[in-house]
Each structure stands twice: as structure tokens, then as C-alpha cells.
Amino acid sequence: xxGLVTSSLAAGSGGVVGVILGLVGGxxxxxxxxxxxxxxxxxxxxxAIGTSAxxxxxxxxxxxxxxxxxxxxxxxxxxxxxxxxxxxxxxGSTAAKAVDGQSLLALFGVxxxxxxxxxxxxxxxxxxxxxxxIKRSAAVLLPWLLGIGLLVGLFSGFFGIGGGFLIxxxxxxxxxxxxxxxxxxxxxxxSAFGAATAAxxxxxxxxxxxxxxxxxLGGVLGGLAGTSLGKRLSGRKRTLSVTFAGLVIxxxxxxxxxxxxxxxGVAT
Numbered sequence: 001x002x003g004l005v006t007s008s009l010a011a012g013s014g015g016v017v018g019v020i021l022g023l024v025g026g027x028x029x030x031x032x033x034x035x036x037x038x039x040x041x042x043x044x045x046x047x048a049i050g051t052s053a054x055x056x057x058x059x060x061x062x063x064x065x066x067x068x069x070x071x072x073x074x075x076x077x078x079x080x081x082x083x084x085x086x087x088x089x090x091x092g093s094t095a096a097k098a099v100d101g102q103s104l105l106a107l108f109g110v111x112x113x114x115x116x117x118x119x120x121x122x123x124x125x126x127x128x129x130x131x132x133x134i135k136r137s138a139a140v141l142l143p144w145l146l147g148i149g150l151l152v153g154l155f156s157g158f159f160g161i162g163g164g165f166l167i168x169x170x171x172x173x174x175x176x177x178x179x180x181x182x183x184x185x186x187x188x189x190x191s192a193f194g195a196a197t198a199a200x201x202x203x204x205x206x207x208x209x210x211x212x213x214x215x216x217l218g219g220v221l222g223g224l225a226g227t228s229l230g231k232r233l234s235g236r237k238r239t240l241s242v243t244f245a246g247l248v249i250x251x252x253x254x255x256x257x258x259x260x261x262x263x264x265g266v267a268t
Contacts, residue, residue, distance in 0.1 A: 002210055011218035014055065018222025019229070020244060021059065029056040030161055030248060033108060034255050036215070041210065045101035045108075049160030050201025051208050056161065057194025062220065064187040072184025076133035077175055080142060081149035081167075081185075082192040088153025091195045093200035096158045105255060108159055112252030115165050115168075119245035121243045127178030128264045147190065151185055157200070158191040163193055186265035230231045 002010065013035035020249035033045075033219050034071065042048040067073055096104060148170040156163035167186040171177060177185065201207050233240060 006040060007214050010214035012037050012217035014218025015222030019218035019226035021223055021226060029059065030112055031251060032056060033160065034251050036059035037105070038258070042211070045105045046097060046201070046206045047208055050198060050206040051098065051212045053194045053201060053216065054207055054212045055162040056217060057198055058116045058216050059193050059219050060190035064146040064191060067184035067187055070184065072181050073188065074132070074177060074181055074185045076144060077141070077171065078185045078188035080133060081171065082189045084107055084146040084149035085153030085156065086192050086196040087156030087171065088150040089196040090200055092154040092157025093160070093197045096160070097204060097206070098144045109252045109255030111159055112248050112255060115251035117253060118165055119241060119248065127172060128176045129178050129181060131175045131177050136187065141175055148174050151195055157197045160197050163190065238242060
């Protein structure tokens, strides 16, 4: 079992991610790996990624329930997208385990920079709320759902992140569904991709289960606090999103530096 300080840092880091998820509605899980690596002190980047994937999966599953009740989940579209993505996530996670840990961290930092830049863009909220994957529409929708799902799953599995920042626009591109439904539906895929990635890392003994439990617990409590605070700051969503995007970019720069310097022979 981790010591008191490590346990507190793990729960606190999970709380930070939960608060961010509650405030801005997504993207907070991108901070899980840096927090586990540089704050909690997980020595192996691969263990940090495996532990993060498990926490992200559980968090997404918990957040799925209110979205389902609100009618924002297109289950058939989610199933097709997720089935292809799980295959991609298994391939991606297997490939990642063969990559040197420091190289993987440097690449992860680059991904954070890209994610931060994408978060600065406004997303359109219009679309067709009545879109459904049925026999008549399958010929058009299914190739897009399977193709995009596979690609996003590969990416998600390789970096051990939920990939919601790609899943949401991917679902909108594949089906034309509006943003609120894409966000709700994406949680099915995030949960599935995270579970597939976590299973791959668990099979290699690359998950710290006690830390994962503490991180998840902190995330649940932080999510409740963030959701409550988010309601009070609902008129400042754009400001919050831009601020968070800036934070992701700054952390990304730090992760790139910490991951790249050892590769260049510079001590950190």
C-alpha cells in the first residue's frame, strides 16, 4: 500500500482532474498521466499510462449515467464506434508498451500541445438530433463510424487517454449528430477505450491498483465539487475552457522538456 503522502497526492490529483471535468465538461483526463508521473511520483511512464487508463474508464462510465438519463446517448452509433475503437486501442496500447518510457512521455507532451490548441477552437453545436444507425442508414453511417472509431482507438490506446477531444468531433463528422449528443455518446467510447487499454497494461503488470483506486476516489469527489461550481460559473464556460487549454499547453511544454532532455543526455 502507498504511504500517507503518496496516497494523499494520488487522491488530490484525481480530485484536480475531477474538478476540471466538472467545470469544463471534458479533457481533464489529459492531465492524469503528468499528475501521476510528476506529482504522485510514479516512476514508470508505462505504469502511469496504464493506471490513468483505468481511472479514465471508470470516470467516463460514471459520467455516462446522467448523459443517458438526459437522452444524449446514441447507443447504436456508440456501439459501432466503440467496437472498432476497442480493437484499435488494444493494438495501440501493445505498440506503446514497446516504446521507451521517456520517448513516450515526450510524445505525450506533444499530444498535450495539440489538444490544448484544439481546445481553443469553438465547436459548433448544430446537427441532426434524429440521426440513428438503422438498416436504412447503415450503408452511409457504418463505414464512417468504424473507420474513425478504429483510428481514434489506436490513438487513445497508444497514449492511454480517453480521447474525448477526438471522439466528439469524430462522432459529429461520422453521423452529423449535434454537439450535446456527441459528448454524451463519446463517454461510451471513452469508457470502452480506457477499459481495453487498461486490460492490456494490466496483463503486463503495468497498473498500480491502489493508486488507481485513490485517484478514482479523488476524481469522484472532485467531480461533484466541479459540477456544483460549474453550475455557478455556467456563464463563463468559454473563459474556463480557454484557461484550461492554456494550462494544458503549459503542462505539455513541461512534459516535452522532461521527456526529451534525458533522451538528449541532459539530467533532470
